[in-house]
Amino acid sequence: MSQIVKPDFIQEYVSLKPHNSFRFDATARFYGQITHLYQLDLAVKWANANRVSICMLGEGSNLLLTGDLDALVLINNLKGIALSRSENFAELTVSAGESWHQVVTYAVDNSFAGIENLALIPGSAGAAPVQNIGAYGVEVKDTLARVQVFDRSSGELLWIDAKECGFAYRDSHFKGIWADKYFITAICLKLNLDCQVKVSYGGLAEGLPSQPSIKQVFDRVCEVRTAKLPDLKMIGNAGSFFKNPIVTNDEYQKIHQSYPDLVAFAFEGRWKLAAGWMIDKAGWKGVSQDGVGVYEKQALCLVNHSTDRADSLLKLEQDIKLDIKQKFGVVLEREPVQLGKVPLI
Ligand SMILES: Cc1cc2nc3c(=O)[nH]c(=O)nc-3n(C[C@H](O)[C@H](O)[C@H](O)COP(=O)(O)OP(=O)(O)OC[C@H]3O[C@@H](n4cnc5c(N)ncnc54)[C@H](O)[C@@H]3O)c2cc1C
Structure with missing residues (x-):
């Protein structure tokens, strides 16, 4: 470690469970709340000097934490x-x-x-x-x-x-x-x-x-x-788990032929398909497996019922993506940002 002293407000080995809306548990090697800009300056100087990688979070409502973070996690609390x-x-x-x-x-x-x-x-x-x-x-x-x-x-x-x-x-x-x-x-x-x-x-x-x-x-x-959406205080989730796929007119027509009730919106010369509709149509709405599931009122929203680790959610994601690819020929893309190592599922 360099001569730059670790600022007092930086703690070690802090659980990020309260800092992600899925409520998965993962530990930050270093952690600090930033309430003033000078703290950001101090924290970044210290981390850069010690080759510690840094990640800034807000309220963790668009995060998929898949493991511990060997990094400095800064929570942005700048107000005004x-x-x-x-x-x-x-x-x-x-x-x-x-x-x-x-x-x-x-x-x-x-x-x-x-x-x-x-x-x-x-x-x-x-x-x-x-x-x-x-x-x-x-x-x-x-x-x-x-x-x-x-x-x-x-x-x-x-x-x-x-x-x-x-x-x-x-x-x-x-x-x-x-x-x-x-x-x-x-x-x-x-x-x-x-x-x-x-x-x-x-x-x-x-x-x-x-x-x-x-x-x-x-x-x-x-x-x-x-x-429509689950109450974050009751059920862990990150809102829409998949983006609505954007396809060409030819691709849209092909899917529409097989599924005349397909929900889609014209979007910048192409078509935006309602991913939630496809997941629902494929029969996933309300399904639960291994402590996680697909929300019963909104199929685009994956929820954490009772687990501390993201493994079963990653498995559910994989199962849904495979099924949607097979049924509609469309590859779903994840919306939340993944942080942490990828566990083997
Ligand atoms: C119930 C629910 C409903 C939602 N509905 C919607 C919706 O309708 N539309 C929509 O677009 N999103 C939606 N979301 C997703 C989410 O609310 C947004 O993406 C939101 O902007 C995330 O803010 P956050 O502070 O929680 O970011 P975090 O989850 O903390 O961070 C998300 C990403 O941004 C980065 N980041 C955060 N703060 C900073 C910063 N200051 N500087 C640089 N990088 C930063 C993080 O490193 C991470 O990569 C929903 C989520 C939930 C749980």
Whole structure:
């Protein structure tokens, strides 16, 4: 180890069970909560000097922990929301450790439009750009102006324009080429003051007036999500476990011939297939095996009923993927980020 002393707030051998929504158990060799930027600087300097790899987490709601982490795990707890207004827009600068849903609530309470469809998505504001969170026809990239990052090698803080971040469906450079380069420390959202809302997706308009308010859309999203998704306090899960596969028109037509009731949406010149529909059609909804299962109200959501290890979930994932490939000819891709060694299943 180098001469740089380990900062006091870094602990050793800490369980990550409270830090992932699947509630799998895995131990972090080193662990620290970051509440101030200077701590991030100290922690990264110490880890770099000692060749300890680093991983930053928010609330662990998009994680699949498959084993212990021989790394420094930093929990981003940077807090604060700053508001600036122009004639047509409100700009919210949000520290990465704020709860995303609280940010949405703040925007809705102040009649700022643009993120009400993203209500009740668990997790931190700083993780929102990582997979470009999305729901009900809206993605965070639609209102994101820029992202503040900490450069892990230079220790510099810089703002990156949202257009540079490589946003795509459940994807960004933060998940890819920048995964080992930057930590997100804040985001800046540009929200509308004109109260325009988007309700054309996924039956959201049902039960709403023809020109709903921002608050009405927010309430409807909360209602639909609460009815459909498991309560994280009761059942471990990471929301959608698979991405909706995107296929060409020819591929879509072929599957549609065999399954005329196939649920799919036109998407940027191709088709986005409803993975949940395929999993349900294949008979997996509600199935339980070895302490894990497929949620009975939403087939896209895999759940942890009673196990500490991810092995049985990986087995279930493998079984579902194989079955969907055989029945529909489609390869499902996992959405949550895997951390830890891959156990043999
Ligand atoms: C019940 C449920 C419903 C969900 N619904 C949706 C949905 O509708 N739409 C959707 O898109 N997602 C959904 N998700 C997934 C999840 O909520 C989001 O991906 C969320 O943004 C994850 O935030 P987090 O703070 O928990 O990130 P974590 O799980 O802690 O981290 C996820 C990834 O981001 C990285 N990361 C986290 N913070 C930072 C940072 N500050 N800087 C750099 N990298 C960072 C981590 O290293 C990891 O790779 C759902 C999850 C659950 C459990």
